[in-house]
Amino acid sequence: MSFIKGDHIMYNIFGLLLLYSLGVLGWKIGDKLNIPAAPVLGGILIVGTLRIMGIDLPYLPDSIVFLLQIALGVMVGAKFDRDAFRSLRLIALPAIIISSWAVIITLLFGYIIAMISPLDIVTGILGSSIGGLPEMTILAHDTQADAITMVLFHVFRILATMMIFPPIIRYIQLKNKSMGTDNFKKSITSEKNPPLRIERLVLTFVAAGLFGGLLIYLGVPAGGLVGGLIFIVVATYLDIPIQVPPSHTLSWFLVGIGLMVSNQFSPETLELILSGDLIIPLLFSVVFTLGSSLLVSYGIYKLTGWDYIVCFLASAPAGFTVMTGLALKEGYDPIKVSLLHLSRLVTLKLVIPFLFMIFY
Numbered sequence: 001m002s003f004i005k006g007d008h009i010m011y012n013i014f015g016l017l018l019l020y021s022l023g024v025l026g027w028k029i030g031d032k033l034n035i036p037a038a039p040v041l042g043g044i045l046i047v048g049t050l051r052i053m054g055i056d057l058p059y060l061p062d063s064i065v066f067l068l069q070i071a072l073g074v075m076v077g078a079k080f081d082r083d084a085f086r087s088l089r090l091i092a093l094p095a096i097i098i099s100s101w102a103v104i105i106t107l108l109f110g111y112i113i114a115m116i117s118p119l120d121i122v123t124g125i126l127g128s129s130i131g132g133l134p135e136m137t138i139l140a141h142d143t144q145a146d147a148i149t150m151v152l153f154h155v156f157r158i159l160a161t162m163m164i165f166p167p168i169i170r171y172i173q174l175k176n177k178s179m180g181t182d183n184f185k186k187s188i189t190s191e192k193n194p195p196l197r198i199e200r201l202v203l204t205f206v207a208a209g210l211f212g213g214l215l216i217y218l219g220v221p222a223g224g225l226v227g228g229l230i231f232i233v234v235a236t237y238l239d240i241p242i243q244v245p246p247s248h249t250l251s252w253f254l255v256g257i258g259l260m261v262s263n264q265f266s267p268e269t270l271e272l273i274l275s276g277d278l279i280i281p282l283l284f285s286v287v288f289t290l291g292s293s294l295l296v297s298y299g300i301y302k303l304t305g306w307d308y309i310v311c312f313l314a315s316a317p318a319g320f321t322v323m324t325g326l327a328l329k330e331g332y333d334p335i336k337v338s339l340l341h342l343s344r345l346v347t348l349k350l351v352i353p354f355l356f357m358i359f360y
Helices: 013-032 038-052 062-078 082-116 121-128 133-143 147-175 198-217 223-237 247-262 269-274 279-304 308-314 320-330 334-359
Strands: none
Touching (some): 038 147, 062 247, 082 121, 082 308, 121 133, 121 279, 121 334, 133 247, 133 334, 147 279, 198 223, 223 334, 308 320, 308 334, 320 334
């Protein structure tokens, strides 16, 4: 059976179900193997490998990609609830420092990587971004960047962070027995589960989609994602009634993001991975990003007097969920960690697309 890339009326629904089933299989296998960001990477590995082997598979159509952008923007924006707005005022200066650092190193390291490798500047910037993998993947898709290479940068950085940070935390714990006390009593990572109202959910997606469509019309890369995020943040702040998908559905949307990346795999992809051209830029990205995060964490520690491990986790160049979960697991303040990661991610997701719209 042959499948055609892109949108058409008679798109084979069974082919799409096959593609998504492979993505879910990859997600579940990734969970078993403790692969970071398993819903995204699992599908990339399964479907990407099959494409590299020359097996004909369906492609994710652009209409589905747009819906995934809206869904992800809505769910990310929903994390910035009114409690987050109030708490953010208490950590405004560290949030500004971390957000500024994230934007600066994304642009600076992106330019350097483009100078020392055959990669283009857009791929270099997206690969250097310490924003979320799914969101940067959407940007890569919309800016014609090399999404496969961009994913490799993010995967290497996440793996390096997860290998290096826990031993450092253990070392600090042994060196300094006295831990600071938490200043916050309520975690924004606790899920609120209001009754699901389908009609309100549909209206929320329609409104977010209209806003995202407007941004796409204006030329904003990943306009669906950015539009959905902005709409939800504004609606929350103005107390406009909205309905967000249940939190457990996020992984299903992330599977789709992974399948979107797999659209770009082909037998020639293996040649890129094995060429050796990416070794130097990958090492540069990992080493200098981790090093700069340590400097930022120390600066926030001296500025605020917070527990150093909290500053350390808040500045980590890995995912919001991973670092907040690690803070909870180790018994440190998840509020500061989650809010600082959230402020950094929202800043990157808003700044980078508009910069690309203006300059690229």
